[in-house]
Amino acid sequence: MRFHDLDPDRPLVPVTLDGQPVDLPDGANLAAALLGAGIDRFRATPVLGAPRGPFCMMGACFDCLIEVDGVTRQACMVQVQAGLVLSRPAGQVGT
Ligand code: FES
Secondary structure, rough: OOOOOOOOOOOEEEEEEEEEEEEEEEEEEHHHHHHHHOOOOOOOOOOOEEEEOOOOOOOOOOEEEEEEOOOEEEEHHHEEOOOEEEEEOOOOOOO
């Protein structure tokens, strides 16, 4: 595993990603939590379809764009909450 939670005792809350249930650490940074869950492809580039995932983790690169409750947002700027509905652009297959 490339990433792990520094607070493994933090409770997990349910969210959905592309319609599939995923449990993430409550209150964690969403980009970091998804990376910790083994999900590292958040979107694809519009022209070539190259995979993109979090890079800067501070809101500068926009490589972590993901749809959160119907709104496209930077995952590194969002905290995990129970019930979030997350989706990646159609055709994006993540790990
Ligand atoms: S990782 Fe760069 S904006 Fe989120």
